[in-house]
């Protein structure tokens with residue numbers, strides 16, 4: 001058996017945590033022969049709840065779970081972490097946009113960035129989930145100057161999975177056959193779900209759908225607003241699907257994306273596709289050997305380029321609002 005991998009998870013007592021920890025401990029993220037140590041973090045107000053979750057983890061007797069640490073001290077939770085999944089933050093309620101959470105949540109990520117900088121492994125992979133995810137990733141990265149920007153990514157995988165499922169339902173085909181979906185930009189309602197490059201069994205989906213109004217008036221807004229629709233229906237934000245997306249995201253990052261496919265991750269922009277450098281932006285990426293690179297050379301229509309600019313501008317506004325949280 002390989003030595004255990006240390007996984008720090010913040011907000012572990014919350015609803016995403018409850019859908020996530022048991023799957024990781026069962027081997028869904030790192031495989032059936034990889035032991036893990038869960039380093040669970042939450043705030044003092046949630047300490048009792050966190051202890052309850054730890055009891056349940058013990059009661060599962062997971063063979064791969066070689067240790068569990070539950071702490072309200074990030075120095076302890078992030079210590080020597082190989083992976084850090086930053087979920088802990090306030091969720092939005094009905095009627096809010098995710099960026100309305102910036103004031104409540106931004107500070108969490110500057111503090112946690114500083115601690116990661118001090119005590120996590122230098123090659124730690126940090127996935128930021130707490131909203132607004134792209135800008136919180138930026139705050140975390142900027143507060144951890146000794147770690148490479150490539151150690152950080154923002155979660156757009158839930159949007160990517162939502163887009164895959166909507167396309168599969170329209171085509172009445174298995175979702176697993178669809179490749180090369182993209183969700184560009186911010187994890188917000190300005191994101192651009194893009195199936196113009198997507199394929200099913202080697203054929204371009206747009207050649208099969210032939211329904212531009214469906215794409216413009218149903219597919220794009222349904223994916224953009226899905227988080228709000230779930231909140232409206234459940235009274236709570238997506239949790240099981242978010243946990244599943246975390247597992248998908250980390251698996252692809254660590255083990256690589258599938259051949260002839262890519263995934264969507266929020267990574268630091270480098271000027272690709274006319275998106276100026278310096279924002280965490282949903283791009284199509286191919287991962288190999290633990291490194292992810294932005295897929296190059298895709299054709300973007302002028303109308304989609306305008307939409308990329310809208311979501312970029314929103315990210316810029318978010319960044320301007322959090323300047324005080326940067327060193």
Ligand SMILES: NC(=O)C1=CN([C@@H]2O[C@H](COP(=O)(O)OP(=O)(O)OC[C@H]3O[C@@H](n4cnc5c(N)ncnc54)[C@H](O)[C@@H]3O)[C@@H](O)[C@H]2O)C=CC1
Pocket residue numbers: 010011012013014015016017041042043045046087088089090091092108128129130131133155156157158159187237238239242
């Ligand atoms: N990027 C994405 O695709 C998605 C992001 N989210 C976001 O994930 C976050 C968590 O969502 P839920 O689990 O549903 O919320 P929740 O309210 O059920 O749980 C949040 C947990 O975080 C803890 N917490 C609060 N401040 C913290 C801090 N400073 N350090 C550590 N833990 C802290 C709380 O005590 C609570 O246990 C929210 O911001 C939500 O909007 C949710 C779904 C998808």
Ligand SMILES: O=C([O-])CC(=O)C(=O)O
Pocket residue numbers: 091092098131158226227228230231237238
């Ligand atoms: O919509 C929300 O607030 C939660 C979230 O990020 C999502 O479900 O995509």
